[in-house]
Amino acid sequence: xxxxxxxxxxEQIAAAFLRSKNYKIHECNVRLGRDEIDIIAYxxxxxxxxxxxxxxxxxxxxxxxxxxALNHHKKKKMKRAAxxxxxxxxxxxxxxxxxxxxxKSKVYRHIKYV
Numbered sequence: 001x002x003x004x005x006x007x008x009x010x011e012q013i014a015a016a017f018l019r020s021k022n023y024k025i026h027e028c029n030v031r032l033g034r035d036e037i038d039i040i041a042y043x044x045x046x047x048x049x050x051x052x053x054x055x056x057x058x059x060x061x062x063x064x065x066x067x068x069a070l071n072h073h074k075k076k077k078m079k080r081a082a083x084x085x086x087x088x089x090x091x092x093x094x095x096x097x098x099x100x101x102x103x104k105s106k107v108y109r110h111i112k113y114v
Contacts, residue, residue: 001058006056006058007054007056009056009105010054010055010056010102011028011029011038011039011054011056013056013102013105013106013107014038014039014052014054014100014102014107015028015039015041017100017107017110018039018041018050018052018100021045021110022043022044022045023041023042023043023044023050024041024042024044025039025040025041026040026041026042026049027039027040028040030081030085032081032084032085032088033084035077035080035081035084036081037051037052037053037078037081037082037085038052038053038054039051039052039054039100040052040085043096046094047094048093048094048095048096049091049093049094049095049096050095050096050097050098051078051081051082051085051095051096051097051098052097052098052099052100053070053074053078053097053098053099053100053114054099054100054101054102055069055070055099055100055101055102056102056103057101057102057103057104057108058103058104059103059104060103060104060108066101066102066103066108066109067101067109067111070099070111070114075097075114078097078114079097082095082097096112096113097113097114098110098111098112098113098114099111099114
């Protein structure tokens, strides 16, 4: 499986996981110029829009766990994409950024408020 298919598979797993946690999936793979949002969902429990970054790995590497991919640069890009989307959709309500980490086709970790 190539990296694009691995990423798409991870996003499907993440979306199913979020649905099971009372989230409604709004959009997937949103392109905003050079920025991208993997999943936009609504957290029905906390009543807020959630911009989700999905990181998928085919195996666990203790020297480079998936959390390390959520560095300052990546968080800045996530925030820029979220702001673009909210501007384009005139969205002015509660929101947050999350990450869902997938390893070996399973949810490894869900990080709220990245």
